[in-house]
Amino acid sequence: MTLELRSCTYAYRPWAPPVLENLDYALPGGLTILLGPNGAGKSTLLKLAASVHFPRNGSVTLDGLPSRSRAYRRAVAWMPQNITAMTSLTAREQVAYTGWLKGMNRRDAWDKAADALARVDLSAQADTRTRRLSGGQLRRVGVASALVHGARVLLLDEPTAGMDPRQRRVFRDVLRSLTDDVPVLLSTHDVADLAEDSDNVTVIDDGRVLYSGTTDGFLAHAPDGTPSGRIAEAAYTALSEPTPNH
Numbered sequence: 001m002t003l004e005l006r007s008c009t010y011a012y013r014p015w016a017p018p019v020l021e022n023l024d025y026a027l028p029g030g031l032t033i034l035l036g037p038n039g040a041g042k043s044t045l046l047k048l049a050a051s052v053h054f055p056r057n058g059s060v061t062l063d064g065l066p067s068r069s070r071a072y073r074r075a076v077a078w079m080p081q082n083i084t085a086m087t088s089l090t091a092r093e094q095v096a097y098t099g100w101l102k103g104m105n106r107r108d109a110w111d112k113a114a115d116a117l118a119r120v121d122l123s124a125q126a127d128t129r130t131r132r133l134s135g136g137q138l139r140r141v142g143v144a145s146a147l148v149h150g151a152r153v154l155l156l157d158e159p160t161a162g163m164d165p166r167q168r169r170v171f172r173d174v175l176r177s178l179t180d181d182v183p184v185l186l187s188t189h190d191v192a193d194l195a196e197d198s199d200n201v202t203v204i205d206d207g208r209v210l211y212s213g214t215t216d217g218f219l220a221h222a223p224d225g226t227p228s229g230r231i232a233e234a235a236y237t238a239l240s241e242p243t244p245n246h
Ligand SMILES: Nc1ncnc2c1ncn2[C@@H]1O[C@H](COP(=O)(O)OP(=O)(O)OP(=O)(O)O)[C@@H](O)[C@H]1O
Pocket: 012, 013, 019, 036, 037, 038, 039, 040, 041, 042, 043, 044, 045
């Protein structure tokens, strides 16, 4: 499975400067965390990969399938930053509804919704109305919705934002169990929290890839002598801040 952006340029308005310019990126397997400061272009990259937006120039493909194709859209699941609780629907109904929107028949969507909720450890809340769920639980409903139609790639935009430490721990366990069979690209500002769990790290700033490689390679950018609890943050700082002579 190869999701690839080739020489992608994207601007939100025809007259505006591009947010991404000639960007080349190939998503590795396992869990990849996408880091970068506010406005770096993380959501934009995810939206191009999710076929929510299309590049002005360049191409986005999954095993050669163009992102405008129906097969591509079915193979890729995207969870936006804000998940909305659908008034009066239960967690299972909301997930099943998403499956139906993705083209599944009602029966299949209903059955697979239960499986997807089990994968994110929410079976106990399947019959709870989504508006009664906590923010962290609602995000897990979002992941279940992304999983319900058997996507081959999962793109998650800041899924851990606003979660308390316990919810983040549950979420990390859920992610671990998912990435065995589905590559996941996840944007976050929780560098320390997720870097140590991930297989790969991508750092972008100003629409450019500053680093893309293994988590070990990423952590190696921390200066010698960095205290063990601060290695991920120090590595991120070293990669994202210009050196004094530049
Ligand atoms: N809908 C939009 N219309 C116009 N400009 C936009 C739109 N969405 C994002 N931008 C601009 O594109 C740039 C990249 O934004 P993007 O949301 O991709 O960054 P990000 O790295 O996800 O940021 P954050 O960490 O704050 O979520 C920013 O300058 C932003 O202002």
